[in-house]
Amino acid sequence: MINLLPPELKTGGIFGKAIKAVRSLTLILLSLFLVFGFGVAGFFILSSIELRNLTANGTSLKEQIKVLEVTEQKMVLLKDRIGKIRTAMNSPSVISGFEGVNLILSSLSSDSSVSELAVDSTKIDLSLAFRSPGDLSGFLTNLKNSTFFKSIVLTSFGFNPQTGYLVAVRLMPKS
CATH class of the missing domain: 3.30.1360.100 (General secretion pathway protein M, EpsM)
Structure with a gap:
């Protein structure tokens, strides 16, 4: 790297080392922030897909329950009718x-x-x-x-x- 600054403006010593450390720390923190951001975005995407699947599954189960309720009502009515027919046939x-x-x-x-x-x-x-x-x-x-x-x-x-x-x-x- 070519330094175009005059030598008297060159930072050195402790201050130069601090600037290099801050640059390295900034790069590390930026990369951690990006990894964390992508992780959070991935988590939200996976959570929304899972939520959509669970909602579809819940809707399907509700429809099955309604069908089973109708079937159960028909079975109860049929059982009641059979009982009444047996009573009538025994008299x-x-x-x-x-x-x-x-x-x-x-x-x-x-x-x-x-x-x-x-x-x-x-x-x-x-x-x-x-x-x-x-x-x-x-x-x-x-x-x-x-x-x-x-x-x-x-x-x-x-x-x-x-x-x-x-x-x-x-x-x-x-x-």
């Missing part, structure tokens, strides 16, 4: 009530539909929709001529222009 009065309802429902036309059927040991609740007055008349005649029920109560009767006649009856089976 002789319910079985005879089923026979009577089966005979009445088998005579329905294809335009008629059953919207609700609830059976227990003391009563049968039945809701139907009829498209024509003839279907309704045939149902009521079959119901009146049935010998399976000790009591027949018409609980609801209505008319809807779109669906036709809406009828709900409560049937009390003979013991």
